Amino acid sequence: MQRILVIDDAATVRLYHRSILEAAGYAVDEAINGVEGLEKALRAPFDLYLVDVNMPKLDGYGFLQELRKTELPQAPAIMVSTEAARSDLERAYVAGANFYLIKPVKPDALLTDVRLLLGAPRP
Amino acid sequence: MAEITISEEDFRKFREFFYRKTGIQFEDSKRYFVDKRLIERIERTDSECFRNYFMMLRFDTSGDELQTLVNLMTVNETYFFREEYQFQCMVNSLLGEIIRHKKDSTPIRIWSVPSSSGEEAYSIVMYLLEHWPALKEWDVEIISSDIDTSIIRQARRGRYSARSVQHLPGQLLKKYFKPIGLEYQIADELLGAVEFTRVNLMDPVDVRAYRNFDLIFCRNLLIYFDDLSRRQAAEAFYDALNPGGFVCLGHSESMSRISSLFRVRKFAEAIVHQKTREE
Amino acid sequence: MAFVKPPVAQPHRDDQCLAPRDFTDLVAELSYPNPAARRWAARDLAAYPEASLALMACLKEESHPSVREALLTSLTLIGDEVAVAGLVDCLRSEQVGLRNEAVEVMKELPEKVAPIMENLLADENPDVRIFAVNILESLRHPLVERWLIDVIEREPHVNVCGTAVDLLCEVGTPAAREALTRLEARFPDEPYIQFAAELALKRLGED
Numbered sequence: 001m002q003r004i005l006v007i008d009d010a011a012t013v014r015l016y017h018r019s020i021l022e023a024a025g026y027a028v029d030e031a032i033n034g035v036e037g038l039e040k041a042l043r044a045p046f047d048l049y050l051v052d053v054n055m056p057k058l059d060g061y062g063f064l065q066e067l068r069k070t071e072l073p074q075a076p077a078i079m080v081s082t083e084a085a086r087s088d089l090e091r092a093y094v095a096g097a098n099f100y101l102i103k104p105v106k107p108d109a110l111l112t113d114v115r116l117l118l119g120a121p122r123p
Numbered sequence: 124m125a126e127i128t129i130s131e132e133d134f135r136k137f138r139e140f141f142y143r144k145t146g147i148q149f150e151d152s153k154r155y156f157v158d159k160r161l162i163e164r165i166e167r168t169d170s171e172c173f174r175n176y177f178m179m180l181r182f183d184t185s186g187d188e189l190q191t192l193v194n195l196m197t198v199n200e201t202y203f204f205r206e207e208y209q210f211q212c213m214v215n216s217l218l219g220e221i222i223r224h225k226k227d228s229t230p231i232r233i234w235s236v237p238s239s240s241g242e243e244a245y246s247i248v249m250y251l252l253e254h255w256p257a258l259k260e261w262d263v264e265i266i267s268s269d270i271d272t273s274i275i276r277q278a279r280r281g282r283y284s285a286r287s288v289q290h291l292p293g294q295l296l297k298k299y300f301k302p303i304g305l306e307y308q309i310a311d312e313l314l315g316a317v318e319f320t321r322v323n324l325m326d327p328v329d330v331r332a333y334r335n336f337d338l339i340f341c342r343n344l345l346i347y348f349d350d351l352s353r354r355q356a357a358e359a360f361y362d363a364l365n366p367g368g369f370v371c372l373g374h375s376e377s378m379s380r381i382s383s384l385f386r387v388r389k390f391a392e393a394i395v396h397q398k399t400r401e402e
Numbered sequence: 403m404a405f406v407k408p409p410v411a412q413p414h415r416d417d418q419c420l421a422p423r424d425f426t427d428l429v430a431e432l433s434y435p436n437p438a439a440r441r442w443a444a445r446d447l448a449a450y451p452e453a454s455l456a457l458m459a460c461l462k463e464e465s466h467p468s469v470r471e472a473l474l475t476s477l478t479l480i481g482d483e484v485a486v487a488g489l490v491d492c493l494r495s496e497q498v499g500l501r502n503e504a505v506e507v508m509k510e511l512p513e514k515v516a517p518i519m520e521n522l523l524a525d526e527n528p529d530v531r532i533f534a535v536n537i538l539e540s541l542r543h544p545l546v547e548r549w550l551i552d553v554i555e556r557e558p559h560v561n562v563c564g565t566a567v568d569l570l571c572e573v574g575t576p577a578a579r580e581a582l583t584r585l586e587a588r589f590p591d592e593p594y595i596q597f598a599a600e601l602a603l604k605r606l607g608e609d
């Protein structure tokens with residue numbers, strides 16, 4: 001089963017994303033910020049990262065930059081943010097994001113992006 | 124008094140809060156374990172129900188109740204070869220990298236803090252003697268510190284219970300310990316290898332003299348601290364380390380609640396935090 | 403070779419930090435070219451309550467991460483009104499990192515932040531209002547739930563409400579029930595709000 005890491009400092013948002021992704025057949029783990037995301041990815045890499053932009057300690061951009069520097073397989077990433085400014089979008093793509101979603105995320109939009117990047121869930 | 128119960132949603136709410144504060148995640152299968160301890164604390168604090176207790180826990184500025192809970196939810200006794208995989212990581216990976224980058228032949232410096240009664244520092248010594256052949260070529264300085272002077276006295280004495288040596292391989296127990304009654308006395312060779320000192324990690328004046336370390340073990344301490352104290356500890360470690368030096372935390376601890384001063388490094392045996400080399 | 407017992411104190415060769423310096427020296431050192439020197443100055447200024455203005459000014463310019471961390475720790479330790487005012491400024495910064503750092507420090511300063519909380523929650527910039535709710539997370543203050551209820555009753559911006567509901571899942575009591583139900587009705591087409599409000603309602607507990 002493809003594994004997805006949801007990184008967000010808000011517990012309810014993590015739970016919301018988890019419930020959508022699990023219902024669609026993917027396996028999900030959570031991290032509270034970029035540092036914990038890196039720690040978890042280094043323990044066992046994921047097939048996709050769903051990353052909030054605004055987080056304490058290490059934000060979403062910082063997380064992706066660090067992730068791209070590791071020797072881990074370069075899995076795709078989706079950035080999630082409350083902001084829709086052009087500059088944010090560009091920064092996300094430069095940091096290595098594949099897609100950018102605006103909060104609050106709609107389940108269909110999320111699943112469309114995830115399926116494009118990962119394909120349908122495999123058992 | 125009515126029977127105290129923890130509902131499914133109470134458990135989840137508590138689980139999220141505890142995770143945010145400590146980084147410790149409970150699986151659903153831990154429900155019974157967690158509930159039992161929560162009920163114990165609700166009774167002890169006369170909170171009557173989960174909701175009152177949870178509010179008290181959240182709003183308690185001293186952080187004492189959270190500390191008590193962490194104590195209940197984790198193993199806080201220290202013993203020889205606790206979290207042995209980190210010692211393996213030290214001899215198989217970390218020390219090799221440290222000596223590759225060393226520019227001179229000054230001693231390798233290791234700081235084990237908090238020392239508690241010394242099991243961790245002496246485990247490091249045994250591990251080096253048994254599993255690190257390069258010890259023939261290098262001097263090693265091991266300093267181990269704690270805030271509690273009576274526990275330091277115990278560490279210097281080196282007398283241990285059967286419980287604290289239970290995870291040691293029998294042949295090491297035989298080689299490095301002498302049974303005395305029901306206890307075990309550690310060999311002079313090990314006693315002489317560690318310098319024990321008193322230090323309060325929260326006191327900038329205390330920690331100022333601790334510098335030029337290559338490796339720091341700080342296990343099972345930060346988890347009990349509040350956010351600001353953890354920050355201060357991370358600052359102290361950063362200043363105590365040489366560039367490229369490593370910090371090993373306990374297995375349930377993570378820098379993610381503490382600081383972004385360090386880089387996360389993955390080795391075969393463990394995840395370790397490193398101070399960057401530039402500067 | 404073997405185990406050696408060291409002299410514990412190991413002053414650095416170029417050890418600026420062990421020489422006694424006064425406030426003016428330290429402030430001057432905040433702009434030294436060597437980051438290690440700047441870091442020590444930032445660390446040592448924590449002992450001077452009058453240092454917050456200088457530390458704040460430095461935080462806005464400083465780029466070295468290790469110096470920034472030291473500046474933030476010292477600002478938290480001093481934690482006076484000047485520091486808080488400077489941090490509020492940072493909430494409006496264009497730099498994500500600086501904004502998040504300011505939130506983190508303010509979470510540690512409940513007594514100083516509480517009096518300005520209502521102003522922050524009414525700020526015209528929705529991002530500042532989100533940060534204000536983020537700060538409430540660790541604020542130990544009797545009015546936290548009241549403030550959150552006001553947010554979900556009145557706040558027009560969906561993401562400010564979303565952040566407030568997240569926190570109500572943790573601190574909500576039956577006093578929040580009606581406000582949560584009205585919030586659901588206010589954003590019928592937002593699945594996240596529906597999800598979060600339902601969760602918060604489930605966790606309120608019995609009346």
Ligand SMILES: C[S@@+](CC[C@H](N)C(=O)[O-])C[C@H]1O[C@@H](n2cnc3c(N)ncnc32)[C@H](O)[C@@H]1O
Binds near residue numbers: 373
């Ligand atoms: C649970 S023991 C950890 C022992 C060992 N590192 C291990 O992992 O088994 C915690 C120790 O931390 C010490 N301690 C608590 N606060 C401290 C502080 N501010 N500075 C130094 N040591 C401290 C206590 O005295 C106690 O011995």
